[in-house]
Amino acid sequence: MFVTISATVFSALIAIVILFQIALAAGMPWGSYAMGGKFPGKFPPTMRIAALIQVIILSLIASIVLIKSGLIFPDWSSFTEAAIWFVVAFSVIATLLNVITRSVWERRIWAPVCLLMLITSIIVAIG
Structure with missing residues (x-):
């Protein structure tokens, strides 16, 4: 039960991060909330592409957590035995x-989100 709840919380949090990255890629002026605030306002074109690449990576990470927890594709769970530890390391x-970022807003918003993702990924990995 804790694994299912943790996987659900992790997935909800990473969905928020994915939506944020999509918004950055679409040109929302939220650059001060990402990448240490190095690109305040709208991301330049190269960073927008980087945000889309992050969406792909984050989606794969979410898939690993959901598979490991048994919520999707239970036949693939053997793959996630090792891959879940990549998710933990990433978290x-x-x-x-x-x-440690210089961006105050990044620390206030994303540090707690990442910490919760770390805790929930560990629960899924151990469970």
Whole structure:
């Protein structure tokens, strides 16, 4: 039960991050909330492409969590036995980067989100 709840929370959080990245790629002026605030306002074209690449990566990460938890594609669970630890490592790095960023808003918004994603990914990995 904790694994299912954790996978659901993780998926909801990563969905928010994915939507945020899509918004950045579409030209929303939220650059100060990402990438250490290096690109305030609208992202330049290369960063918009990077945001779309992040959407793909984040979607794959969400899939790993959902498969490992048994919520989707249960026949693929053997693949996720190792892959889930990549998700945990990714979540550790994301948490650390969002804690040490120069962007105050990134620290306030994304550090807690990443920390919750880290905790829930560990629960899914162990469960």
